[in-house]
Amino acid sequence: MLSCSRLLARQGVCTGVRALAKPIQLTSYIHTTHVDKDETTASGALVEAAKGMRVIPTRGQAAKEQLYAFIQDLCKQNLGENGARYFPFALGLFTTIGFCNVTNLLPYVEMPTQIIGCTVAMSTTLIAGLTIKCIAKHKLDFASFFFPSGAPVGLAPLLVPVETISFFSRAISLGVRLGANLTAGHMILHIISDFGAQMLASGSVAGGIGGVFCTAALFPICILEMAVAVVQAYVFCMLTTMYLNDAHHLH
Secondary structure, eight states, X not given: OOOHHHHHHHHTOOSSHHHHTSOOOOTTTOOXXXXXXXXXXXXXXXXXXXXXXXXXXXXXHHXXXXXXXXXXXXXXXXXXXXXXXXXXXXXXXXXXXXXHHHHTTSTTOOOGGGSHHHHHHHHHHHHHHHHHHHHHHHGGGGGGGGSOTTOOGGGHHHHHHHHHHHHHTHHHHHHHHHHHHHHHHHHHHHHHHHHHHHHHHTOSHHHHHHHHHHHHHHHHHHHHHHHHHHHHHHHHHHHHHHHHHHHHHTO
């Protein structure tokens, strides 16, 4: 995904003809596990997105490269050596949720991420899949999730219920966090706009001034809501990769 010019800069290649004639190793930057030409798959979509890349990147290409590097770093930090394997999943998750969150700000548009029932269903499905994967990989060792290593056996009646509730509450908290933050922002916008409209309709001078202030306040709040939409997509993706790491290493 990185442009040729940036790869040359990262490799420390000098401008001489002899240096440029040497082959450039790209294996440390482009990670692929299985390449599929089907555009409906994650790897196939990445291959299609890489078509038409230029040596000197355009603004759109530079934005895609930054997004690629951002999600790749996130996967490396939270998943370690397994980061490249789950990169297409993490990239698709972040872009899908981010797109839905930002689209929710448009008038008369309601995307699934604004409905708490949909976000909880999505997070429950993710946690259920991770749990099945963890059980399939670790078998009976999966039970170590519910009793921390090194804890006194006498505390088992207390720790096991607490850890069990903590583990399965991930499915609820992950979805509720996403849906509740977006719903709260929309409620603030609705309250301020409705209050401003009522003040303008009052016909008084004070009401008119207050209505103008309320209307002007909507712009910075919309900017804040756009930031919250992107941050919530990042938080959802980050926590999912952390839970993936827990499923691999039984943390």
